[in-house]
Amino acid sequence: MGMRRLSVVVAGGGTAGHIEPALALADAVRRVRPDAQITALGTERGLENRLVPARGYPLELIPPVPMPRKPNADLLKLPMKVRESVHQTRDVLDKVGAHVVVGFGGYVSLPAYLAARGRVPIVVHEANARAGLANKVGAKLATRVLSATPDSGLSGAQPIGIPLRESITRLDRWKLRMQARQHFGLHPHAPTILVFGGSQGAQTLNTAFSGAAQALGRAGIGVLHAHGPKNSVAVQQVMGAPIYRTVPYLEQMDLAYAAADMVVCRSGAMTVAEVSAVGLPAVFVPLPHGNGEQALNAQPVVNAGGARVVSDAELTPQRVVDEIIPMALDAQRLQMMSQATMGSGHREADQVLARIVMEVAGQ
Template structure:
């Protein structure tokens, strides 16, 4: 039997796989679950080059693209979505959980798992249940409010970690979110000139970075593109990632700094380096990344769910590194009244940059990797 990478593992006596210790990461579905898992995987390999890292996922999630592209094997198990309301799906849930747990245990045995690290989502619940009483478990919660899977896993985990205080997981140690090394090592000042050339932005003008993702960009797109004239008049450049499913149309004013619309940011590191201020949503990963690099932010939380996006941004806002604008209040006028004056105040931007950098956790990946290896060594 093979994993998603197509390579059949070489067996050693007892059925386990040859090689160093094996860390299984369970965090599929969305980038918010997958990226911290991959950042941890990279950190584990930095600390223990002989270690093997295997990712669990489902065929539904982004992990089928993101995990192989990072060079890690991916094992697929059945997804176990948890119905939010009574439904026929709820009646079938115990059978689906039992089947997923059985298949997950087969994966653990085949790859020679030594520890399971869960990040929440559809994949984490069967991973926790399959590992219970058999393998040590480490739980990491990225959001301000823990999901059901991590609440279950935390009950029998060796260690419980969280990105911010108040996640709802008792005894959780706050370490931040594991981030890619390319982000935590980013020197924005050193890369600024290269980044602006890359995006064909004005070398000296105050520059606004805008991104909201394919699902949540409409409000941001409408407000910022509508303020294009005012931004140009104020001498402000714009790098606007409007989302691959969306579009914007703006007219460039001759002599004004460039307004550069792009569907997607292939080089997020350069985008962060090019900007003086970012206007964005406040998903947990977004908040962690802009904080780690010291980029001042105007956060516009998605108005859906349980309000967790506003909670994600609150520590940075409280520290003075960002502003919070409710989705319903973001408008072209708000860009003119709030964002433009802020971009024209370099002293305030510098103070916000220092504040947001101090509120971040740049070493979370290495810290989590050390905890995982310590738990495994027991």
């Protein structure tokens, strides 16, 4: 294929955990091949409708193929839905002249893998510590299989970490700290905790921290709390104390990470990778649903000494007072955790994956 214009199709719609690695790969490919054509697959209801165009990449919509968790009427309709989605995806691959399809899991990836089978080389990346169904199928059809961790459950997968955007991998938290705190209206010097529960927020975190707001204020601790666009939290500020700042959503995660001394959050694969890359001490509160992958995602950072895990059921206002406040006030401990956290990250995964994708595409 020589140096003809490279056409890469990425499939990772639905959640930020699938979309952000796909966009990080797209950015890495563009840095090497500025003329490369990158096309993202998505559905009309996915978060990709906001994230992908904002990063400057075209988005092609296909019908979703959600997999029923239990036998029901939807299961009987699945073959028809798969055929329709695969047919439309093949039209997209033909239209853009795809040289390689890169899938990151989720219900957009399954039709992409089936549409590319026997036509276009496939690269699979699994971000979670436990692979989902779509990537298990894709791995059987792929030229290369990559993973974030060594034990993803995909046979022959090469662990490379998770591709992250440059605003995270190049982040200097200390250099940006004052600017970040000014951006959010936070106290310039007080110990500060970042709290967030993913793009939709997390009720457990919202309840625990809003319930401990006065104790946090009396301890001289500032808080930046993203509660989710569909949620709200009411906190009573302590006069003279660092502010407890609540926001629906964090548009600039690099600034949020720079503003904080530690983070309390869910442990989705993307979140764990970003927190590790920037060296932010963490208390992870794994989502109690699914197949337990969030607890597994957190384990390498916990083992390295950079994080602690508190179960969803055990995170209460009193737990915040008894455990998280003392942790936030212990600067020496946070420094040691920061060094351990950063050591467990993979800042170069986007570049590694980009090289592999171009190799598979013959470039």
